[in-house]
Amino acid sequence: MLSVNNLDAGYGRARVLFGVSLEVEPAQLVCVMGRNGVGKTTLLNTVMGVLPATAGSVTFEGRDVTRLPPHERVRLGMAYVPQGHESFPQLSVLGNLQVTLEASGGPQEALEEALETFPRLKPLLKRRAGFLSGGQQQQLAIARALVTRPKLLILDEPTEGIQPSIIIEIEEAIERLHASGLSLLLVEQYLDLALRLADRFLILDAGHVVHSGAAEELRGEEIHRLLAV
Amino acid sequence: MEAFLNQLPIGLSIGAVLLLIALGLTFTFGQMGVINMAHGEFIMAGAYTAYLLQDLTGRMAVIVALPVAFLVAGLMGLILERTAIRHFYGRPLDTLLLTWGVSLVLQQLARDLFGAPNVQVQAPTWLQGGIGPLPYNRLFIFALALATVVGIWAYMNRTGQGRRMQAVMQNRQLAAVSGINTGQVDQRTFFIGSGLAGVAGVALTLIGPVGPALGTYYIVDAFLVVVAGGLGQLRGAVIAAAGLGLLNSYAEFWSDASLAKVIVFAAIVAFLQFRPQGLFVLRSRALT
Numbered sequence A: 001m002l003s004v005n006n007l008d009a010g011y012g013r014a015r016v017l018f019g020v021s022l023e024v025e026p027a028q029l030v031c032v033m034g035r036n037g038v039g040k041t042t043l044l045n046t047v048m049g050v051l052p053a054t055a056g057s058v059t060f061e062g063r064d065v066t067r068l069p070p071h072e073r074v075r076l077g078m079a080y081v082p083q084g085h086e087s088f089p090q091l092s093v094l095g096n097l098q099v100t101l102e103a104s105g106g107p108q109e110a111l112e113e114a115l116e117t118f119p120r121l122k123p124l125l126k127r128r129a130g131f132l133s134g135g136q137q138q139q140l141a142i143a144r145a146l147v148t149r150p151k152l153l154i155l156d157e158p159t160e161g162i163q164p165s166i167i168i169e170i171e172e173a174i175e176r177l178h179a180s181g182l183s184l185l186l187v188e189q190y191l192d193l194a195l196r197l198a199d200r201f202l203i204l205d206a207g208h209v210v211h212s213g214a215a216e217e218l219r220g221e222e223i224h225r226l227l228a229v
Numbered sequence B: 001m002e003a004f005l006n007q008l009p010i011g012l013s014i015g016a017v018l019l020l021i022a023l024g025l026t027f028t029f030g031q032m033g034v035i036n037m038a039h040g041e042f043i044m045a046g047a048y049t050a051y052l053l054q055d056l057t058g059r060m061a062v063i064v065a066l067p068v069a070f071l072v073a074g075l076m077g078l079i080l081e082r083t084a085i086r087h088f089y090g091r092p093l094d095t096l097l098l099t100w101g102v103s104l105v106l107q108q109l110a111r112d113l114f115g116a117p118n119v120q121v122q123a124p125t126w127l128q129g130g131i132g133p134l135p136y137n138r139l140f141i142f143a144l145a146l147a148t149v150v151g152i153w154a155y156m157n158r159t160g161q162g163r164r165m166q167a168v169m170q171n172r173q174l175a176a177v178s179g180i181n182t183g184q185v186d187q188r189t190f191f192i193g194s195g196l197a198g199v200a201g202v203a204l205t206l207i208g209p210v211g212p213a214l215g216t217y218y219i220v221d222a223f224l225v226v227v228a229g230g231l232g233q234l235r236g237a238v239i240a241a242a243g244l245g246l247l248n249s250y251a252e253f254w255s256d257a258s259l260a261k262v263i264v265f266a267a268i269v270a271f272l273q274f275r276p277q278g279l280f281v282l283r284s285r286a287l288t
Helices: A040-048 A070-076 A093-104 A109-117 A119-124 A134-146 A164-179 A191-197 A215-219 A221-227 B002-032 B039-083 B092-114 B136-158 B160-170 B172-177 B182-205 B214-229 B234-254 B257-274
Strands: A002-011 A014-024 A029-033 A055-060 A078-081 A152-156 A183-187 A200-205 A208-214
Touching (some): A014 A029, A014 A183, A014 A208, A029 A040, A029 A191, A040 A078, A070 A078, A093 A134, A093 B160, A109 A164, B002 B039, B039 B214, B136 B160, B160 B172, B182 B214, B214 B257, B234 B257
């Protein structure tokens, strides 16, 4: 479904990714792990086209998308929830969902489906997104991505800085989406969460993939060494 | 007291023109970070459009000139964005120099086409006269600005295009990864913003002569409106434009033109000490 081959990327002269490769098969949840500053967000930004790849390729459903702008990747079925529960703060919750729906050209039902995933948003539709709590904003962010009816959902630390009660809801939603056959690429810092959700994982260190494999392999001593701060 | 009342429509109509000019600037500045010094020349282009149309269309000249000037100035803006400005996004100082250069070229072009002396556009007969101290031409300008603000507000809040424009203004990167074609939205914003400058140019022909340097008289004041009102803020622009128009005309009335400028600048500097971000700011929990 998604295949990333020998991807290089960086900011100006500072190179961050060195030949990163990964595969996401249909209906699979792949978790990217690693310490702070190893290039996890850079990897997702490059996969989505926010940052240009300096070498290597990104292929989605057999199509080379390496040079496509982000909005065209969305049309093909990729959706991205960036780090830090971002929103369009001055638009209402409904406006946030609608603007995405209109841009992706999807049917109105997609909006209702997205709200079914996060029913907590329903009473908040008229509120300005900027005034929601962090947890509510993160649910809105995921709902906004779902409105485009994606085939692949890319999430960057969806539980970071969010109150525990909502973390559970978000986790459950991710599990349900995974069970429904959606492919997911997830960046997650917490080992126990990754263990529970992921089919496969890869660990980044200083812009290189240092380890990858099936989720069961995550339990070894070696892994703890690579992830420890 | 009567002198005070006489000055009111003058101040408000200048404020209305400033608002039309500032709307375009505040959107291009707020959305794309572009300081467009050539914006003043779109005003001039709108004014000359009205000048060229006045012989053709007779009594309805102003009404015909408004949409035509909108298109002419809008297309000029679009061409400028496509050919030059888009290569300089994220580099405000370079765009400033670039558009200033374009502004000088356009002024010279106007001198070559229409001559250096000012020309006059005859106000239609139905705009001559007035009710008491309120001249029709200034009332017309005021109504025009009011209609424009209502139109822009409806466009931004009631249409899909306007929602996308707001989304790009509030979070460009998120808009892109949400499937919004940000380049297309930028072009549209540039077109509309420049078009409004053309409309302002037509309005100016009702209250004064038209010359190649017309834009330079208003561009600085329009930037003051943008800064005082807050970037990309419709409400802020309306209040700041009205305030600045009134302050300008009353300061001029009680002193003289040059001292009035000093008073206005001093007032703006003092205001920015208290509210460096302008009247209204994009505020949210996510951004703090």
